[in-house]
Amino acid sequence: MSQETTNVEILKDxxxxxxxxxxxxxxxxxxxxxxxxxxxxxxxGAAPLExxxxxxxxxxxxxxxxxxxxxWTMVYYRIDEYIAQGDAVIARGSTSWTNKxxxxxxxxxxxxxxxxxxxxAVEFYEYFDTACVAAATMA
Numbered sequence: 001m002s003q004e005t006t007n008v009e010i011l012k013d014x015x016x017x018x019x020x021x022x023x024x025x026x027x028x029x030x031x032x033x034x035x036x037x038x039x040x041x042x043x044x045g046a047a048p049l050e051x052x053x054x055x056x057x058x059x060x061x062x063x064x065x066x067x068x069x070x071x072w073t074m075v076y077y078r079i080d081e082y083i084a085q086g087d088a089v090i091a092r093g094s095t096s097w098t099n100k101x102x103x104x105x106x107x108x109x110x111x112x113x114x115x116x117x118x119x120x121a122v123e124f125y126e127y128f129d130t131a132c133v134a135a136a137t138m139a
Contacts, residue, residue, distance in 0.1 A: 004084035007116045011091055015079045021075040033058050034120040041126045048137040049130065071137075072097040075105065079112075081085045089114045094130070099136045106136035 010032055017025035031111035035058045044055030051067030070103075078082035083090040091114065096107040108129035 002134045007089050008082045008084050011089055013126055020076040023069050037122055039124045043130050048134055069099055087116050102138040102139050106133040108132050
């Protein structure tokens with residue numbers, strides 16, 4: 001099996017678990033994330049999505065998932081397409097979350113960029129409709 005195929009299979013399994021458990025599979029992600037992962041998000045920490053910022057270690061990254069799951073309930077997370085080239089994988093799909101404080105739903109297209117080295121994710125960057133998600137936080 002090629003490295004590209006292996007990386008895609010790692011992500012297919014992770015995203016399936018993430019959707020099936022509605023966000024309960026955080027520890028599975030940490031099983032293939034490098035200790036020094038570069039993890040970024042398009043809001044770059046801007047309010048009201050402060051948790052969606054840059055993290056540079058697996059330990060710090062726990063804060064992203066803690067805040068996400070504290071404030072949001074997953075409705076679904078679907079990845080419809082994977083594009084792999086060398087050590088990089090793009091995952092394209094959509095996701096929907098309900099804000100626990102407002103009860104509003106944010107449904108958005110989702111693109112995740114991953115880079116792997118020696119079977120571990122060393123880089124991640126997520127893209128989504130930040131206006132939609134921010135609006136769901138407003139009462």
